[in-house]
Amino acid sequence: MGNEKFEVEADFLTIGRTFAEYRRMFDLRAGDIAGREILDCGGGAGTFTATAAELAERAVAVDPLFGPPSDALEPELRDAIEYNVAQLREKRDLFVWDFYGDVEARGRYLRAAAERFLADYATHPERYVAGALPALPVEDDAVDLALVSNLLFTYDDRLDRSFHEAAVRDLARVAREEVRVFPLHSLDRTRSAFVEPAAESLRADGHAVEFRAVPYEFQPGATEMLVVEPSQPTPNG
Structure with missing residues (x-):
């Protein structure tokens, strides 16, 4: 799910997160998922949607990755994972390893996420909608909960203030109960300016x-999520 994106020759390559990672990143409890309609925005090659669909009323992911058949996506995802793992080996001292243990374990999470994603993507294509912030192809108040992982506030060097403001407004438009965004640190390991x-x-x-606060830390100090709840109607008179 969730996903992180790493720049390779000016392109964004997508890698995924597992359901277990999402539970910690967004401090999700059973009641946050069961019987609800949930959107994973920037879902990428993650397993959250596949697993959440077993518990939720409805689960859907939106990402520009979606559209091509699964066998066309598999080589791209494999290359992105290997690139990411190589980066982590070089920069392992920049991260907190309490959750994963080491780089190789993180690689296993990435590969497991991609495998489960590709299987569900092929079997349930209706759960995976091609689209992107800041203009989601989703109706107003379409879901109860919208989640955004490793996209907003991560790329201060290429996504500007106007993008972030438009994006959070669009998320608030489609989520009738709550939006959760994690992390709030950019790739330079500081809290995003936006x-x-x-x-x-x-x-x-x-x-x-x-x-x-959330019970997850990979970037040092990145232990908070942004939570947005709907605007309240102005009383008449």
Whole structure:
């Protein structure tokens, strides 16, 4: 799920996360999933949608990756994983390994996520919608909960303030109950410069915004998610 994107020759390559990782990244409990309609935005080659669909009323992922057949995606995902693992070997001291243990274990998570994703993508294509922020191909109030992993606030060097503000507004448009975004640190390992402007734009629209701790840390210090709840109607009179 979720996904991280790494720049290779100016392109974004997608890798996925497992359901177990998502549970920690977004501090998800059973009640957050069971019987609800859930969107994984920037779902990439992750297993969250496949697993959540067994518990939720409906689970769907949106990503520009989707569309080609699974056998066409498999080589791209394999190459992205190997590239990422090689990066991690070179930069292992920049990360916290409490969850994974070591680089090789992280690689196993990535490969397991890709394998489960490709199987579900081939079997249930209706769960995987081609699209991207900041204009999702999703109707207003279409889901209860929207999740965004390793996309917003990660790429301050190539996604600007206007993109982030438009993106969080669009997420708030499609989620009738809650939006959760993780992490809030950019690739330079510091809190994104766009977190507060995006939060203020949401507050200006009447949304409740909070920063909530999560039981997951891979980038040092990146242990909070942004939580957005819907705007409240203005009382008449």
